[in-house]
Amino acid sequence: MKIILADSAGFCFGVKRATNLAFDAAEQFEHICSLGPIIHSPQVVKKLEEKGIKVIRKVEDIDHGAVIIRSHGITAEELDIIHDRELKIVDATCPFVKKAQDYATMLCNEGYSVVLVGEKDHPEVQGIISYTRGGEVFVVADCKEAQRLPNRPKLGIVAQTTQSFKNLQQIADICLGKSKEVRIFNTICDATSVRQNEARKIACEADLMLVVGGFNSANTTRLAQICQEIQPRTFHVETVEQIQDGWFEGVECVGITAGASTPRWIIDQVVERVSDMSK
């Protein structure tokens, strides 16, 4: 049985970096916590806890030691408290998120009103807004909201990293009717679209697709959906134990991909299980 494992299966660059930083920091610091769970994977969070990294929800509850900032960042106000308390910082903010924060701040400093394409309650968006320190920022989720924007002399646009390109494009279009100068920083991270496109390609070649990741993970479920549309013989599994021999009757080529919060070792177990079956 041939196995095609997606290059883009599992952690994106930013999540990989954040978990590595966390495991390293666990060795280095006696007293350490993360502000919220590092990633949406109970397995990973549990492993980190075993290494001594406690998950704490509110920055006010941390009084000493080191704190890990997770990949989608924190707000300027939280950072102020961390500095005030002289906590050690392990900054695992994804560099792509940091870029969006920096561009928004720069735009405000240069006199632009900022249009932030994203969901207003998302922590990443809240973080980006906070670093502008009271600059004029409009959070806009879609075209309908963009149409309600006021006219401004200079509009600067940044996007939450997980937005779709099409949404950014359509909102930029509308902004051009609201301002004589529009400056757009495309801060969209393509990890999700790259993963989905690769999954589509593999699903076309494989006789059976395995999509590995939490049943409560929105991006894994979406990935499984995309594969299913192309290859009806698609199975979404959380762990290797859920794989059944019966599925593979007559199968010559198995495609494997995984959601953004699926750790490497779970993917490896799945690959091994399928390989063993071929023997």
Added chain:
Amino acid sequence: MKIILADSAGFCFGVKRATNLAFDAAEQFEHICSLGPIIHSPQVVKKLEEKGIKVIRKVEDIDHGAVIIRSHGITAEELDIIHDRELKIVDATCPFVKKAQDYATMLCNEGYSVVLVGEKDHPEVQGIISYTRGGEVFVVADCKEAQRLPNRPKLGIVAQTTQSFKNLQQIADICLGKSKEVRIFNTICDATSVRQNEARKIACEADLMLVVGGFNSANTTRLAQICQEIQPRTFHVETVEQIQDGWFEGVECVGITAGASTPRWIIDQVVERVSDMSK
């Protein structure tokens, strides 16, 4: 008979300014010429000639005295020659055109590749390119040409002042797929669209439309076309003599507008002629 005269009939701001500057300069300078005809109106050019302003096509042919730069500007190379020969300058470049020149130059200086939305052979476009002094400038007339643009780290967009907003918008859309930063200066002058929109509005109210301007003026012909679609009783006239009494039978409301190169005195003659008819 009621008369509705369009506010936007005739000269735009830039052409009005240029002709005023020219008539003033004629008083001031002994030896004076314009580099190309100031506007596309033979009547105006003739009046200026009577005041001593000769039309000269090539800057190389001017060796002393003052030179008038017309509203759509000249190239940096022509300006260099003017400076070298120590000619006096009457700069009638429209401030809106100057803005497009300045933004393009600024964008090049700040490391942007410039996308100039316009017709590559138009003197205004040639002027804008020249001031960037060898910066990377792509002239793009439409979406098809925009699609062929290469990827660049930073794209800056400016437009020839007479471009349509829709064209700018669609090209900006495509550029967003070619660069992580796109900075758009909407340098479109709305004189033309304002004149056309006002003509549309008046044509809806009037029983008869008079559109005044040269038969060889593209923008006047377009204006007459727009009115005709709404009010079939539309007449395009070049001079007051062409107006015929018979046209006005049963007419209660006359709308009047004029192209961008139609001088005020010709419009006034038309208004007077129609007023006289009502008596």
